[in-house]
Amino acid sequence: MADASIPEERIVGPQTADDDVLRVEHIKKSFGPISALRDVNLHLRKGEVLGLLGDNGAGKSTLIKILSGFQKQDAGTMWLKGQPYAPKSVLDARAHGIDTVYQDLALIDQLTVYNNLFLRRELVKKPIPFLSNREMRKRARAALEETGIDIPRLDVPVARLSGGQRQAIAVARTISGDADVILLDEPLAAMGAKEGALILDLIARLKKEGRVSIIMILHNYVHVFQACDRVSLIQDGVISLDKPTTETSVDELNDIVVEEYRRARLAAQSGNGASAGAGQAGGTPA
Amino acid sequence: MAVADSTPPAEAPPQGPAKGWARRGGALSWGQRFLTLREGSIIVITVVTFVYFAASVPHFLTGSGLKALLPYFAPFAILAAGEVFVMINAEIDLSVGAVYLFAPFVFYKLNVNAGLPLVPAMIGALIAAMLVGLFNGLVVSVVGISSFVTTLGTLFTLSGLTLIISHATQVTTPGTSVVKVGTFAQIFGGGTYSELFWAIGIAIVLQLVLSFTRWGIYTVAVGGNRLGASEAGVRTKVVLTRNFVLCALLAGFVGIMEAVRAATTTPDPSGANVILFQAISAAVIGGTLLQGGSGTVIGAFIGAIFLGVLQDGLNLKGVSANYFYFYLGLAILIAMAFNTYVSRVRTGSGRG
Numbered sequence: 001m002a003d004a005s006i007p008e009e010r011i012v013g014p015q016t017a018d019d020d021v022l023r024v025e026h027i028k029k030s031f032g033p034i035s036a037l038r039d040v041n042l043h044l045r046k047g048e049v050l051g052l053l054g055d056n057g058a059g060k061s062t063l064i065k066i067l068s069g070f071q072k073q074d075a076g077t078m079w080l081k082g083q084p085y086a087p088k089s090v091l092d093a094r095a096h097g098i099d100t101v102y103q104d105l106a107l108i109d110q111l112t113v114y115n116n117l118f119l120r121r122e123l124v125k126k127p128i129p130f131l132s133n134r135e136m137r138k139r140a141r142a143a144l145e146e147t148g149i150d151i152p153r154l155d156v157p158v159a160r161l162s163g164g165q166r167q168a169i170a171v172a173r174t175i176s177g178d179a180d181v182i183l184l185d186e187p188l189a190a191m192g193a194k195e196g197a198l199i200l201d202l203i204a205r206l207k208k209e210g211r212v213s214i215i216m217i218l219h220n221y222v223h224v225f226q227a228c229d230r231v232s233l234i235q236d237g238v239i240s241l242d243k244p245t246t247e248t249s250v251d252e253l254n255d256i257v258v259e260e261y262r263r264a265r266l267a268a269q270s271g272n273g274a275s276a277g278a279g280q281a282g283g284t285p286a
Numbered sequence: 287m288a289v290a291d292s293t294p295p296a297e298a299p300p301q302g303p304a305k306g307w308a309r310r311g312g313a314l315s316w317g318q319r320f321l322t323l324r325e326g327s328i329i330v331i332t333v334v335t336f337v338y339f340a341a342s343v344p345h346f347l348t349g350s351g352l353k354a355l356l357p358y359f360a361p362f363a364i365l366a367a368g369e370v371f372v373m374i375n376a377e378i379d380l381s382v383g384a385v386y387l388f389a390p391f392v393f394y395k396l397n398v399n400a401g402l403p404l405v406p407a408m409i410g411a412l413i414a415a416m417l418v419g420l421f422n423g424l425v426v427s428v429v430g431i432s433s434f435v436t437t438l439g440t441l442f443t444l445s446g447l448t449l450i451i452s453h454a455t456q457v458t459t460p461g462t463s464v465v466k467v468g469t470f471a472q473i474f475g476g477g478t479y480s481e482l483f484w485a486i487g488i489a490i491v492l493q494l495v496l497s498f499t500r501w502g503i504y505t506v507a508v509g510g511n512r513l514g515a516s517e518a519g520v521r522t523k524v525v526l527t528r529n530f531v532l533c534a535l536l537a538g539f540v541g542i543m544e545a546v547r548a549a550t551t552t553p554d555p556s557g558a559n560v561i562l563f564q565a566i567s568a569a570v571i572g573g574t575l576l577q578g579g580s581g582t583v584i585g586a587f588i589g590a591i592f593l594g595v596l597q598d599g600l601n602l603k604g605v606s607a608n609y610f611y612f613y614l615g616l617a618i619l620i621a622m623a624f625n626t627y628v629s630r631v632r633t634g635s636g637r638g
Contacts, residue, residue, distance in 0.1 A: 070517060090519040106514035108507045110579040115503055120519040122500050130498040 006260070012232070012239040014041045021046050021213045022067070022085070022098075022181055027076035029062055036062040038237035040076070044181065047210040049203060051228035051245070052217045053253065059237045060217045061103055064185045067215070068100035069093030080181070091120070099179035103186050103217075105170040109159035113151055114140035116158050117173045143176040144169075147202055164195035171199055175206065182206075184216040188223060200227050221250045235260055325585040327624045328572055331617065332592040339599030346602055353478060354602075357547065359594025360481035361540045365565035366572065366586035367492045368533035373569055374496075375529050376509040376578025377426060377433035381418065382537035383562030384444035387555060389415045389538030390459060390545035391452050397460035404461045404470045408542055415538025416531050418444060423527030433530075441562075445555040452553040462549040475543030484543065485587070488536070493583040505529060509578030567614060568593055571621040573628070592617065 014025045020043045027040040037059045044050050054060045065071040067078070069087030078085040080096055087093035090100075107116050114133070115122075117140045123132040137154050144151055149168040151161070158166055167190050174182055187203075188196045204227065206212050218224050224231050225245050233241035233256060241248075241256055345351045365382055372379045393411035396402045402410065418440060425436045461470040467477070475481055496502035504525045507515040516522045545551040572589030574581025593614065600610050 089521075090517060091521075094519060100517070102514075102517045104514060104517070106511070106517035108510045108514060108518075108579075110506050110510040111503065119503070119507060119515075122503065124500065129500065130494075131500065131503065133498075 006236050006238050006240050010238075010240045011039060012041055012242045015043055015242070017043060017045050019046045020044065020079075020082075022078070022080055022215075024067070024078045025076060027063070027066060027078070028074045029059075029066060029071070030074055035237055037066075037073070040234070040237070040239055042232060042239060042242075044213050044215055046213055047207065048230060049207050049214045049216065049228045051224040051231040052215055052234060053219075053221070053224060053231060054217075054234035055257070058234045060234055061185055063234065064100065064102075064183050064215070064217065067093075068098060068102075068183055070100075094177070094179065097179050098181045098183065099174045099177050100183040101170050101174045101185060101187055103189070105166055107158050107166055107170055110157055112156060113154040113158055113161070113169060116169060117143065117176070119173070121177065144172055147172050147175065148198055163190035164192050167191055168195060168199065171202070175202065175212075180212050182212050182214045184214065186217050186219065188218065188220065196223075203227050221253055224253075225250065233257070236264075325573055325582060325588055327628070328585060328588050328592060328621060331621070332588055332595060335592060335599065336595050339595060339603070343599060343602045346599060351598075351602065355594050355598040356479070356482050358597045359590045360485040361544055361561070362564050362568045362593055363485040363587045363590035364481075364488050364536050364540045365561065366568035366590055367489055367583045368536035369565050369569045370572075370574050370581045370583050370586045371492070371496070371505055371529040372433070372533045373566075373574045373576060374505050374509045374578060374581045375526055376512070376576075377526065377530075378437065378566070378576070379419075379422065379530060379533045379537075380434065380437040380562060381422060381440035381444060382533060382565055383558035383560075384441045384448070384555070385415050385418050385534050385537035386541035386544070386561050387553065387558040388418070388444045388448045389541040390551040391448055391457075391553065393542050393545070394457055394460055394551055395451065398457075407460065408474070411542060412535060412538050415534045415541075418538075419531035419534025420527065422534065423530030426530065427523035427526040441559075445558065448553050449555070452551075454553055456550050456552045459545040459549055459551045462546055464549065471546050475546035476549075481543055481547065484539075485590075489583050489587045496583055501525075501528070506579055509580075511579075564593055564614075567618055571617055573621070573625050575625060589621075 014023075016023060022042075022044040024040060024042045027037050027042075028035075029037040040059070040063060042050075042063075052060050052063070062071070066073045069090045069092055080098070085096065087096060087098070093099070106119075108119065111119070114137045118136045123135050123139075124130060125132050140154050144154075147168075149165075149172055151165055151169065158169060161169070167187065171184070171187055174184075187199055191199065200223065203214060203216070206214065207229075216228065218228075228245050230242070230244050231248060231253070232239050233253065235257075240260070241253075339346045343351075365386070369379060369382060389411045392414045393407050396407035396410045397404060400407075422433070422437055422440055425431050426433045461468060461474075462476060463471075471477070473480060496505065504515070504520050507518070507520050508522045508525045512522055515525075568589035569581065569586040570576070570589070571592055572582065572585030572587065574586060596613055596617070597610050600607070600613070
């Protein structure tokens with residue numbers, strides 16, 4: 001009988017490397033009746049850039065949210081730098097060195113650029129805990145300059161900025177912290193070619209420095225081969241491919257995705273056929 | 287959405303309808319900048335109203351005339367300050383009138399029935415008020431019931447409870463006496479300028495909290511983008527609950543001061559609801575948007591002054607009280623229309 005899900009033999013099982021910073025095994029997560037992640041195994045080596053590919057609804061963002069401490073998995077284990085990792089909150093994850101750029105950017109429209117950059121790590125004066133706005137503005141300017149992101153004014157609400165600028169701020173906020181594992185949920189969405197190249201250059205530079213390890217959700221295969229060391233394909237709640245980018249190609253990734261799409265469609269059709277047949281006195285499924 | 291030029295001039299003119307203003311530059315763009323100050327419009331309206339009454343009502347500008355103005359605005363300035371924090375969170379607290387009614391009876395009970403001295407009794411009453419706020423905040427943030435419904439429930443429950451414990455009878459407020467106003471009463475509502483000083487002090491402190499502390503930043507963040515704030519690590523439940531507690535504390539405090547000022551504590555739920563609506567009016571007229579993310583305590587303070595000037599002026603003019611609500615309603619509508627426009631210009635987002 002045809003099954004709509006990925007065949008067992010294609011599911012990537014637990015894997016490890018000696019220099020893993022992050023490893024997750026058998027992660028499951030459901031939302032009510034919908035199973036978002038069925039059995040996810042993933043590892044991230046030190047200094048590596050891992051590209052996470054997959055169709056909409058495949059479970060990419062859910063995985064990122066679990067890794068970042070925003071949601072909790074139903075089952076499965078995670079290790080960070082060899083220690084069991086079970087973040088209680090986003091702050092807890094950040095304290096462990098994992099920080100995230102969310103797909104919706106998590107920017108506050110009404111707050112200024114520098115307040116957004118320092119959200120939840122504000123600098124305050126002593127003894128009265130007033131915000132050191134001047135200091136924050138200065139450091140924000142420095143951080144943005146370092147990343148090469150051009151934001152003319154830092155004291156305007158971010159609502160005034162373009163989509164690309166907002167995205168750049170969200171990325172800058174995360175990389176200017178002291179995280180050593182950075183998760184990026186579609187950092188190149190809403191970006192023009194120029195701004196996108198800027199973010200990619202930034203990631204290339206971080207990689208060269210070797211300080212941080214990165215998991216990045218991407219849609220564009222070209223970007224994956226440009227920026228990533230390794231690529232994982234997430235399909236239907238499981239990882240169905242895990243290869244260094246040097247050992248695969250745009251064609252192979254395309255083939256897998258198309259093949260999976262055809263197989264799922266076929267399974268759906270035969271599933272319909274089967275139920276129709278069952279209606280007619282137990283006919284054999286196609 | 288238009289992609290902004292990468293290097294706009296240092297003083298980027300707001301987008302949209304601002305084009306004509308910017309072209310003429312100079313005085314007009316200064317004028318626009320003043321009006322797009324969140325409080326700009328209400329300052330203008332308040333000054334115009336004040337000047338009108340000063341010119342048309344003989345006793346309005348005299349010392350006693352202005353003193354008569356105080357009770358019409360000081361309590362609302364304090365209540366509205368608390369309401370501003372809740373409203374910036376994109377929530378609303380309808381129970382402030384009920385807390386305002388409830389706290390002085392707790393104060394009375396603790397002093398007269400439990401025998402506590404005045405100050406501990408008042409502190410006890412304020413704690414009771416804060417517990418109401420804590421309840422509101424937890425129900426809204428943890429259980430997830432809308433604040434409108436939650437605080438509507440608290441409003442009736444607490445008004446009923448007040449009637450029950452007071453047996454619907456008026457009592458003499460502890461610490462007050464017709465013969466002599468004692469120190470306690472002088473400080474907490476009985477002195478002529480007592481409420482004014484409290485209102486100014488509270489407004490300044492809370493505006494500082496709102497503008498210059500993490501509490502303020504997180505309040506704006508939770509109201510502006512709740513999901514985003516929590517993704518960034520802001521503990522939204524704590525922020526929400528804290529603001530409900532603050533709002534209830536201020537409501538209890540004003541309730542006690544007003545009871546001391548009047549020397550009697552009256553269990554009148556309908557009066558308390560008028561208090562509620564005027565507090566929200568002051569906040570709204572002062573530029574606080576109900577959809578959250580923006581608002582100022584200073585604006586609400588000026589909004590309260592506007593309410594006071596309007597009410598006192600109409601009183602002295604001998605105009606029927608009915609006109610007060612008529613003008614109040616118009617003022618809210620105009621202020622809201624203006625605020626929506628202002629926030630559009632400020633953010634340049636091209637929407638409300």
